[in-house]
Amino acid sequence: MCGIVGLYLKNRALESQLGALFEPMLIAMTDRGPDSAGFAIYGDEVADGSIKLTLRHADENYDWAALAEKAQSELNAGVEWFKNSKVAVFKLQTSAAIAEAFVKATAPEVLILSAGQSIEILKEVGLPENIADTFNLKEMKGSHIIGHTRMATESAVTMEGSHPFSTGMDLCLVHNGSLSNHNRLREELKREGIVFETENDSEVAAGYLTWRLQQGDSLNEALTNSLKDLDGFFTFTIGTRDGFAVLRDPIACKPAVMAETDDYVAMASEYQALTTLPGIENARIWEPEPATIYVWERSSH
Amino acid sequence: MKTINLTEQSVRDLNQALHDQAIECTEREWEVLEPKGQHNIACGLDQNISVDIKGPTGYYCAGMNKKAHVTIHGNAGQGVAENMMSGTVRVKGDASQAAGATAHGGLLVIEGNAAARCGISMKGVDIVVKGNVGHMSCFMGQAGALVVCGDAGDALGDSLYETHIYVKGEVKSLGADCIQKEMREEHIEELTELLNRAGVDEDPTAFKRYGSARQLYNFKVDNTSAY
Numbered sequence: 001m002c003g004i005v006g007l008y009l010k011n012r013a014l015e016s017q018l019g020a021l022f023e024p025m026l027i028a029m030t031d032r033g034p035d036s037a038g039f040a041i042y043g044d045e046v047a048d049g050s051i052k053l054t055l056r057h058a059d060e061n062y063d064w065a066a067l068a069e070k071a072q073s074e075l076n077a078g079v080e081w082f083k084n085s086k087v088a089v090f091k092l093q094t095s096a097a098i099a100e101a102f103v104k105a106t107a108p109e110v111l112i113l114s115a116g117q118s119i120e121i122l123k124e125v126g127l128p129e130n131i132a133d134t135f136n137l138k139e140m141k142g143s144h145i146i147g148h149t150r151m152a153t154e155s156a157v158t159m160e161g162s163h164p165f166s167t168g169m170d171l172c173l174v175h176n177g178s179l180s181n182h183n184r185l186r187e188e189l190k191r192e193g194i195v196f197e198t199e200n201d202s203e204v205a206a207g208y209l210t211w212r213l214q215q216g217d218s219l220n221e222a223l224t225n226s227l228k229d230l231d232g233f234f235t236f237t238i239g240t241r242d243g244f245a246v247l248r249d250p251i252a253c254k255p256a257v258m259a260e261t262d263d264y265v266a267m268a269s270e271y272q273a274l275t276t277l278p279g280i281e282n283a284r285i286w287e288p289e290p291a292t293i294y295v296w297e298r299s300s301h
Numbered sequence: 302m303k304t305i306n307l308t309e310q311s312v313r314d315l316n317q318a319l320h321d322q323a324i325e326c327t328e329r330e331w332e333v334l335e336p337k338g339q340h341n342i343a344c345g346l347d348q349n350i351s352v353d354i355k356g357p358t359g360y361y362c363a364g365m366n367k368k369a370h371v372t373i374h375g376n377a378g379q380g381v382a383e384n385m386m387s388g389t390v391r392v393k394g395d396a397s398q399a400a401g402a403t404a405h406g407g408l409l410v411i412e413g414n415a416a417a418r419c420g421i422s423m424k425g426v427d428i429v430v431k432g433n434v435g436h437m438s439c440f441m442g443q444a445g446a447l448v449v450c451g452d453a454g455d456a457l458g459d460s461l462y463e464t465h466i467y468v469k470g471e472v473k474s475l476g477a478d479c480i481q482k483e484m485r486e487e488h489i490e491e492l493t494e495l496l497n498r499a500g501v502d503e504d505p506t507a508f509k510r511y512g513s514a515r516q517l518y519n520f521k522v523d524n525t526s527a528y
Binding site: 251252253255257270271272274275285286287289290 | 337338339357359360376378379394395397398416417435436
């Protein structure tokens with residue numbers, strides 16, 4: 001099963017309410033995915049030349065301050081950070097490669113959930129409502145957000161196996177469905193240099209898109225290619241630094257509904273998750289067509 | 302008229318109240334407010350009552366319907382009127398996939414578009430869609446009629462038995478064993494009646510008829526090598 005939801009703001013005046021608008025959407029999909037939940041939020045960008053990492057440690061009392069201090073002295077780079085439950089967001093004035101290598105070498109027990117200029121990923125095992133509470137989702141600000149409530153099928157119920165998955169800069173993906181060719185594809189992508197953290201099929205889809213984008217594809221081209229190379233059932237919602245995309249496989253067994261107003265574009269597995277959005281009564285509501293790519297992108301970068 | 306607001310009462314309360322009407326009918330007209338996309342609204346009805354649902358519904362709305370007349374003033378989720386036996390279900394908006402799946406009788410009218418697999422394995426229901434239908438519509442359709450005033454998606458009528466299909470617009474592709482057939486006088490009559498019952502103003506002579514080539518009814522020994 002699984003539930004997926006996404007909200008992309010067209011009206012920037014609503015950015016301060018992104019978390020508050022999104023929280024009921026995520027919680028509405030509890031029936032479809034009660035075992036874990038997560039979301040990727042975009043906003044609070046760091047400048048070019050800097051990098052933002054979302055880091056996680058199993059111990060809520062982990063000494064993030066010590067790690068930050070070490071980063072500052074060893075990398076000789078400015079570091080800002082804040083903690084949210086078991087997760088910390090680090091903003092470092094250095095490149096992604098240097099920052100990630102530092103974390104892996106200095107604190108191998110720390111998991112990197114995302115890297116980019118805009119993205120932050122927060123996910124845990126448990127009921128969506130509890131996870132939204134844990135991270136104080138309703139107070140969060142940003143330009144777009146995608147989320148997932150999981151009912152595990154292809155791999156174990158763990159924090160690592162919960163969505164969203166990010167395998168490239170500012171890119172993340174949530175998936176409802178199951179892929180049948182993920183093992184072979186994972187091996188092929190590993191040879192191309194894509195790194196995977198789990199045995200999860202959805203992570204392979206994220207890795208595939210990262211690889212295509214590295215090859216120079218636009219988001220649209222990468223998604224077009226995925227229709228050819230991914231075998232299985234899927235409804236995807238994808239977030240990038242500036243954009244938001246939705247794609248269903250050609251058979252389109254997995255549900256999806258979309259709504260658009262002058263203020264936002266919203267996507268959900270079921271209409272139930274859209275009912276709390278402002279102006280939904282007069283929104284344009286439609287079911288995305290099979291094998292059809294829907295993309296919204298900001299042109300500010 | 303009895304009004305039930307689904308933000309105040311549960312779907313289970315609503316359905317129980319509607320099921321009670323099967324034993325003794327005390328109220329013919331029902332109105333359901335604020336459905337908010339909930340699943341299983343007005344399922345399993347078995348009485349000549351009318352139910353107006355004022356907003357979008359979730360999965361299986363009016364499933365297993367018998368005798369009742371259900372109108373959805375909004376979009377319907379998956380499997381609207383699935384396994385309907387008799388009565389009428391009308392969707393004022395669009396319907397998601399598998400509308401009227403396996404339904405045995407009655408009339409399903411969709412005033413907007415229907416998504417994939419509309420009328421899958423239909424067994425006697427009549428379905429009239431004012432807009433388009435998605436891919437694999439009428440898959441394994443056994444009896445009844447599917448009328449599409451717009452276009453049909455890929456693989457229309459795949460593995461079809463005896464459902465009559467009428468399409469006014471374009472058919473993207475026909476499924477296995479589904480062919481275009483001659484529109485004879487009796488078919489014009491059947492289609493005229495279906496359009497009248499659905500309250501849809503279309504010219505029956507503008508439609509094309511599709512049906513089963515009847516080549517998949519029995520296993521053919523010549524096909525053994527295909528397995």
